[in-house]
Structure formats: C-alpha cells, structure tokens
Amino acid sequence: MTSLEIILLPADNDRLSNFCGALDVHLRQIETRLQVEIANRGNQFRVSGLDNSVKAACAVMHRLFATTEQELLTAELIHLAMQDASVEVVLNTSNTQTEQEIVIKAKFGLI
Numbered sequence: 001m002t003s004l005e006i007i008l009l010p011a012d013n014d015r016l017s018n019f020c021g022a023l024d025v026h027l028r029q030i031e032t033r034l035q036v037e038i039a040n041r042g043n044q045f046r047v048s049g050l051d052n053s054v055k056a057a058c059a060v061m062h063r064l065f066a067t068t069e070q071e072l073l074t075a076e077l078i079h080l081a082m083q084d085a086s087v088e089v090v091l092n093t094s095n096t097q098t099e100q101e102i103v104i105k106a107k108f109g110l111i
Contacts, residue, residue, distance in 0.1 A: 003048040006058050008065045011043040015068040019061075026064075029078050030057055060085050 008019070020027050020040070027038045034057045036049030047057045064073060064081050071077065 001048060002051045002054045003046060004054050004058055005044065005046050006061065008043045008045065008061070015065065016043055018068045018073055019065050021073065026073055026075075026078055029075060030060060030082070033079075033082055034060075056082075056085060 008016070021029075024040075027040070030036070031038050034049070034053045036047050036053050036057045038057070038061075039046045039048075045061065047054050047061070049057070060078075060082055063085065064078060067073065067077065067081070
C-alpha cells in the first residue's frame, strides 16, 4: 500500500467543485476504476492504494484538474482521461502480480 498527497493549484472553489463533482461522484469514479481511495480537504488530496494505481490516479487527477479551467467535467470525460493515461496497462500490470489461482471442485473433478 502506498499513499501520496497532492495539492491542486490554484485553490479555486468553482474548479474544485467541477473537479470533484456533485457529492464527489467524479472522485468515486476514479476510485472505483483505479482501485484507490481518495480523501480530500479543499485542494489537498491523499490517494492510497497499490503503487501503480496511486501513480496513475495522481496523473489522471492532475490532467482532469487542468481541464476544469476550460470545461465542465462529465463522467465521459473522466473515462476518456483514464483511457488516455493508459490506465488499463497499469492496472493489468498490478493485477498480474497479485492474481491467485481459483479452483472449483465439482462432482466430476477440479475445474
């Protein structure tokens, strides 16, 4: 488990509101997709999780916050930003290290 703290500048409440979304829905979308936990107080954010996922989340968050200067964020824009950041590659790399073999016992043998 790794934890990183980032500060998004400038500390503009309108941009932070746009970035986090209503009831932090945008942050929850990032958390769910990248399997991290994000806590914030104002413009200070703490991202916790697996090392690769935390780094990917921080990169996506910086990119999305820069976008808030000109655009209103939507779930689709967040999804596209994560795809552009090659999130799938990062997640697949971290998941292959922790995968466990699953065995199902059936009447006729092991699957």
